[in-house]
Amino acid sequence: MKLLKIVANGFKLCNDDFTIDFIPTANKTEDDKEFELHEIDDGLFVFATLGIIGKNASGKTMTMQLLSLVYDILSCYKVSKDIFKYSDDVNVNLDILFYHDGYLYRYVTDLVEDEVAISDRILFKNQKLYRRKYRKTYAKKIFEYENYEEMPWADTLPLPDDISILYFLTRSYNSPAVYFSSDDDMNKDYRSIFKIYKTVDTKNNLKILESILKIFDEHIVSIDIIDEKRFKLIYCNNTSKEVSDEELYNILSSGTTKGFSLFSYVLVSLLLGSDILIDEIENHFHKSLVEYLIMLYKDKSVNKNNATIIFTTHYCELLDIFNRTDNIYISKFDKKVRLENMYMNYKFRPELSKSKRFYDNTFDTNVNYESLMQFKRGIMEWQKR
Amino acid sequence: MAKALREHEETKYLILCEGTDEKAIIDILLDKKKLIFDRSDLVGSVVYHARQIKNPVIIKELERFNKPVTTFRVGDKQSDKIEIPSHLKKILAQNRIFKYCTKPELEILLIINENLVDKFKKSKQSADNFAKSNIKFKGTSYSKSTKFYNEYYGGNRINNLVSNLIEYKRTHKKHKKDEKYLADLLK
Secondary structure, eight states: EEEEEEESSTTTTTTTTTTOOOOOOOOOOOHHHHHHHHEEEEEEEEEEEEEEEEETSSHHHHHHHHHHHHHHHHHHHOOOTTTOOTTTOOOOOEEEEEETTEEEEEEEEEEEOOOSSTTOOEEEEEEEEEEOOOOOTTOOOOOOOOGGGGOGGGGOOOOEEEEETTTTHHHSSOOOOOEOSSTTHHHHOHHHHHHHHHHHHHHHOOHHHHHHEEEEEEEEEEEEETTTTEEEETTTTTTTEEEHHHHHHHSSSSHHHHHHHHHHHHHHHHHOOEEEESSSTTTTSSSHHHHHHHHHHHOTTTTTTTTEEEEESGGGGGGGGGGOOEEEEEEEEEESSSEEEEHHHHOOTTTTTHHHHTTTTTTTTSOOOOHHHHHHHHHHHHHOO | OOHHSSSSSEEEEEEEEHHHHHHHHHHHHHHHTSSOOOOGGGGGGGGGEEESOOOOHHHHHHHHSSSSSEEEEEEOOOSOOOOOOOGTTTTGGGGGGGEEEEETTHHHHHHHHHOHHHHHHHHOOHHHHHHHOOEETTEEEEOOOOOHHHHHHHHGGGGHHHHHHHHHHOOTTTTTTTEEEEGGGGG
């Protein structure tokens, strides 16, 4: 299953027809096909990497939450109320295009809060599912929705109204994406991370875990799980220490903890071909590590199952490793949050330095100079008192 | 041979393949450990499909390694010269770039394997077109695809590939002075 396009209306502070597109619109060079794009079916390409950049409070996290919500629907057919906070009692409408098993699907639904006071359910209303068998000749016509057929069973079989009809499509949990928020609590959950290794490393030799730890902390050789709440740290000088999960969190640096957690999810993403959503990718990491992470998704030797990395960042330099511009969105917030596509809205050659354009303020993303000066003058005045 | 091509023991090789099929061939040889180097000897631990050093992925890998590398280009004629970005000139040097050629086209290996060299020479066709109309594997006609190469030379048929590379070198003596043979990279 691969997401191709989302159009959202009514989600939080996003503007009307808030659109995120995973299909390339600019020309596709041979080089791009090697590094920048995945061919998921004959002639059907999606991005290997998608970056969302913007200044603080421009809606980057909100965009990630929308993506996370959509991936939740695709994977477990439900929406969590935590992430679903809409504005002004407006219903949320989603129009989702995805590819699955040789077919193009268009799924349309409204999401509304259950009116029962104590309920925390989000209900699916007015659901429609359309599909069309994919053929190479349709590659440039996939948005011609008049050629899609509505699936007749979609509204006829009974399902709880907080379960999407997409359940009928796959009927079992699938994992099209992993969401890695900037919230530190996720990183503390060592037990969930170790579950990953039980899944992917059936021989339990944990060599790959050791290689992750080596990236972030050269003093630690390995971490073994003893039981539910106890871990054993093994140091490179052959000493070891048994610690609780809380102690482990305090012993490891924040960078190691986040790195251990994030790279473990990256491992799952690359092995299963699940997309990964990372909010504030630069958080805690050296720039070269972040670049390395993004480049893993461009490298078909390791990214064999077409996983896509979707990330937000404040650091425009990261975008210089993108060889395209249509997979870069700039988030902006004036009255509403809106996304501008670097290719569609600011046509310039992809090989030009994107970071230089950011510093030139081509995209109107620079931090307000006067606000910075006002703060500085405020400190100086306060010191005079 | 590989050690002789290295300037320093700690250096790595940058492998640039002209096409995806050349990349498939090198990957097959690497996976079967038939070459005088392994993936740990390669910049980025991978073989690249690239004619020039323009993509940020390759540039970033070279910057990350940040030591002089030896470059192997794999293709047919490779008449174009690699343009080295100015900030990478300490890492890449023209005199450390070597061409490994399979002429007229990579399909000559399949033609050798099928004992069709004489027929090919008489046909006056390109190797690509000749292979399309004369070579089949497991009921599938040759198509210019990595899938075909992976199936054709996969599994135990790796030995055919090794023999074909050696035979190619034995029968194609007219390489220019700077054009090396893939057989030179075999263990």
